[in-house]
Amino acid sequence: MNVSIVDYGVGNLHSISKGLERAGASIEVVGDMSSLESAECIVFPGVGAFGAAADRLKPAIPGLRRAAASGTPIMGICLGMQVLFDRSEESVGDGVGLLRGDVRKLQAPRVPHMGWNEVLFQADPLFDGVPERSRFYFANSYVCHPMEKVGIAETLYGETFVSAVRKGRVCGLQFHPEKSGEVGLAILDAFVNGTP
Numbered sequence: 001m002n003v004s005i006v007d008y009g010v011g012n013l014h015s016i017s018k019g020l021e022r023a024g025a026s027i028e029v030v031g032d033m034s035s036l037e038s039a040e041c042i043v044f045p046g047v048g049a050f051g052a053a054a055d056r057l058k059p060a061i062p063g064l065r066r067a068a069a070s071g072t073p074i075m076g077i078c079l080g081m082q083v084l085f086d087r088s089e090e091s092v093g094d095g096v097g098l099l100r101g102d103v104r105k106l107q108a109p110r111v112p113h114m115g116w117n118e119v120l121f122q123a124d125p126l127f128d129g130v131p132e133r134s135r136f137y138f139a140n141s142y143v144c145h146p147m148e149k150v151g152i153a154e155t156l157y158g159e160t161f162v163s164a165v166r167k168g169r170v171c172g173l174q175f176h177p178e179k180s181g182e183v184g185l186a187i188l189d190a191f192v193n194g195t196p
Contacts, residue, residue, distance in 0.1 A: 001073075001192050004039035006080075007031045008056035012047040012178075016077065019178035019185060023192040037063030039072065041192075046078025046176055050103065050142070051091025053083050061096055068098050074170045075191055078140055081165065081172030090142050098170050101146040108158020112141040119163050119175065121153035126164070126171060126190050134183045136163075136175035143174060 003025040005013060017027045020043065033056070036042055042064075044053075057064070068074055076084045083095045088103035095103075106113055116135045121127045143161035153164035155174070163174040171191070177184030 002026045002028065002040040003043055003192070004028050004030045004036060004041065005043045005045060006033075006036065006057070008044075008048070008053045012045050012176075015176075015178040016043060016045045019188045020192060022185060023189040025192045033057060033060035034063065036060050037067050039067065041073045042067065042075070044074070044076040044080025044083060046080050047139070048079050049091060050079065050082055050088040050095070051093050053079060054088075054091075054093035054095055057083060057096060058094070061094075064096050065098065068168070068170050071169050073191070074098070076172040077178070078138075078174060078176055081174055082142060082144055084165075084170065084172050085144055085146070088142060099144075099146060099150055099165060099167055099172070100148045101144060103142045103144050106141055106143050106158060106161065111158075113138050113157050117155050117157055117175075119153050119155050121164060124152045124164075124166060125194060126152070126166070126187050128190050128194070129186050130183050136173075136177065136180040136184060138163075138175045140174060144172070 082103045084098045150165040150167045151162040155163040165172045177187045
């Protein structure tokens with residue numbers, strides 16, 4: 001699979017590129033947002049601020065919506081998951097809007113949420129072969145609040161929040177699979193090689 005990793009100027013490109021390459025993907029880092037509509041597969045990486053990412057993605061939103069509607073596999077990781085939603089408390093600006101809902105500040109004693117936490121997931125091809133109650137690496141201050149039934153996993157840290165979503169071939173992970181050892185690499189492998 002040819003995977004276009006979106007470079008919106010804030011993402012963690014190196015680690016996710018290496019993780020996807022290990023899963024067998026051919027990688028292209030894309031800074032020209034107009035080319036995303038024709039991509040075979042799209043990954044929005046994590047790390048950064050919602051406003052800056054949303055501003056960079058704004059011209060590509062109509063094309064991204066057409067790509068999602070046509071069945072292009074799309075994965076958002078951490079910030080990349082958050083920009084798939086409508087808006088965020090973190091900053092002004094619209095997200096891509098592939099998923100209905102908003103992003104709010106995490107309600108926890110210590111923010112940002114940094115470190116390993118258990119993820120309780122439902123049956124989904126992304127988690128095929130991942131042991132139940134596996135732990136993944138998080139680095140976030142905000143969490144997604146979907147307004148539709150797209151949650152496929154949740155995590156408890158201060159509050160219980162949705163930590164993975166799926167709507168058709170659009171999926172998102174609040175944690176970083178590329179920094180989560182073998183269980184994270186298993187998710188990337190499932191995305192590259194078998195996600196329906």
